Amino acid sequence: MIYKVLIFSLFLLLCTACQKDAPSPPRILSLQINCDTLYYNHGVVVTTDFSPIDSLLFTMSLSEMGSYKYLINGLPMAVSSIDEQFQGTLPLDSLFDINNLSTVSHTITVDLYSHTGEYHSSKSTQVVLLPRDQVIPTSNLQLAPQTAVITNQKILTTDNRILDSITLSYSLPSTESASITVANRTVTSSGGAGKITLPISDFITDISNMNNLLIPITFHTNSGAIGYTDTLLLELLSHLPDPYDSYAWHTRFDENDFNSSYNVCPSANISLAEAWKTTRGAGVSIAVIDQGFEKNHEELLGKVTKTYNAEDNTTDVFTGSSAHGTTCAGISAAPLNGVGLGGAAPEANLILIAAPSLSDAALVRAFDYAREEGAGVISCSWGSYNVSQLLSEKIQELYDAGVVIVFACGNDNINLDEGNRNDESELPTVLGVGSSDEKNLLSSFSNYGSAIDFLAPGGSYTLGVLGTDLMGPSGSHEQMGVVNNNYAFASGTSFSAPLVAGVTALMLSVNPSLSPDEVRTILIESCEKIGIDAHYNANGFDTQRAYGKINAAKAVTLAASYR
C-alpha cells in the first residue's frame, strides 16, 4: 500500500515538473498607435494639430522576441523576426477608403502567429476619423468673450463693462501659414499662435431684437491641407446670469435636482423671467416700509436711493437684528448682476424706510416720506388687524395721489372677514396679497378674505421663496444647502407683497400713468386661477384664493397697452 502511495506521489511531481517546463505561447502585451483621432477635410487626412498624415505608426509589445507572422485587420504582413518592442507603419489606405472618407471609428486588430502558422495572440485598438469642418478644437480656435449681455441698448461683458470688441485666438502648426476670415475681415497668419481683434460694431448694427450672434469663420492654410468654414457663437444674454436664479422657483422654472427634490410645480412661478424681456422696472422707485434693512447687502448696493428712519428721523435703517426688511427689499428689486438672484423689478430703485415700532406716528411719517421721495409703489409686509384712522387717511391720501400701496394679508390661516378684524390689507385703497406655494396652491398659512385681491408666491412650511438675508452667518439659517449665508429661503405673505410691489413697478415702467385702481384691475385680469378644490365665482373670485395668482408677463403686456 505504501509503495502505491509513493508511486502516485512521484507521478504527480513529474506531471507538475512537466507543466512548469512547457513553454507558454508568445502574447501581444500592448498595441498602441501614434494618433487615435484624425480629421478629414477635402480628401486630406490630418492629425489634430493639422499635420497631414498618410500612415499610422504602431508599437507592439510582445511577451518574448521571436520569428512571427502577423496580420493587421486580416491582411498578412511579412514574416519578421520581432523584438519584444516592435514598431511598424500602417498605411491609412489599408484602413480607409481614402477617396470616400466618412466619420467612423476604425478598429485595428493585430493577430500574431508563429512562423509555422500556429495562432498565438491578438490585440486591438481604435482610431477615430472625424470631419474637420464639424470639429472646432477649443485649444486651436477660441472666441472671447463667448457670452455678453444686452441691456439698456448697450452690450456689456458679464463683469459689467462695455463690450467694444471681440477676439479670435488661433493656434496653427508653426510651419503652416493660413488666411483666416472672420465675418468680412481677412488676416494672414504665418503660423503659430495669434489673435484677431475686431470691433463689435462689425457684427452688431441693430441692437434691438438681437439674439445670439453667429460669427462666420473661414480658415484656409496656404498649403491647402486644412480649411473649413464654420460659425462661432457669441451668446447674448438679456441679463447677467445670477448664480441662484435656478433656486428662485417664484421667478421661473428650471429643471434641476433642487426643484425635483421639493416637487416644485413648473407653473408655481409668476413668469418674471418672461416679463423681464419687456421691462425690468427702470425709472420706478419702490419704497419698502419695514425694519432691519442691511442697505450694504451685496444685492442692495447701488440700488438704494434713500434711507430713512421714520421713528427717530435719521437715515439709520438697520434696526434690530431681523433681516425682514432686507429680504423684502431684495425680493422686490435685487438686480440681475451675476450675484445672488434677481428681484421682481431688478432695475427699479429702492427707498428703504424703517419704522421699527410701527407706531401710528412713525407710520404716518413713513408713508409721507415715501410720497415725498417719489415712490411709485410702497410695499408693506406687516399689519395689525386693527388699522388706525390716521393710517387709513394717510393711505387714502397717497392713493388719491396715484401711489400704489401693497400689503401682505398675514399668516394666521384665518378669514379676515370674521372676528372684528380691520386689517391694513383689507383697505380698499391698497392691494391685499395672500400667498401661494411651490406646488402652485394656496399656502396653508395664508390669511384670506373678501377684501384680498390676489396671491403671489410666499412659499410653504417646507420651502420658502429665496431672498436676500443678512450678510454673513447671522440671520436665517434656511440656506437649504444650496445658497450661501447672504441668502435664505423665507416663507410668508411678507414675501408675496414685495413680489407684487415689484410687478407693479414693472407695469409702471411701461405705463407710468396707471392709477392704483388700474394696476389692481390689470393684475386681476391677468391672474391665473389656481387651486385643486377652488370655487371661483362668476367674477373670478374664490374666497380663499381671491382672484388667483398674479402673472407678471401677462400683467406687463396688458399694462403696456392699457389706455
Next chain:
Amino acid sequence: MKNILLLLTLLLSTQAEEYFYEFGEKVFLKESSNRNSSSENGFRYFETKHGYKMTTTGEVIVKLQSFDHLSYFLKTYPIDSYRKLDQQTFLLKLQSGHNVFTMANKIHRDSMSIYAQPNFIREQRGNR
C-alpha cells in the same frame, strides 16, 4: 367692609379704562393687568374689547385744520415738544404728569383740530 372697598378701589385702579376717538366713535381700552403700567418711557399697555393690544407712548397725534394753528395748540396745551409728521399732522410730547387720553380727547374736541388720538404702538400680527 372698609378692606373690601379698598381692595375694589385698588382693583379698579389697576384695571383703568380709557377711551379715545377713532372713525367717529369712542374706542374704549382696558389697561392691561399683566403688564407693568409704570414701565420706562411712560408707556402704558391696553387692550381693546376685541383683544387687540395697544401701547401708548406718552404722546398725542393731532391733525390740524391748518398749519397756522400750530402756535395756538402749543400755547393752549401742556406740550413739551413736537414733531411734524406731514403738512397737517404733528406728534406732541406732553409735559410730564398729564394723561395722554385726557389731553388727546380735549384736543380732539378743539374746533381747530380735525382729529387727535394718543400715539399708539399697535401689536402686529406675527411674521412667519
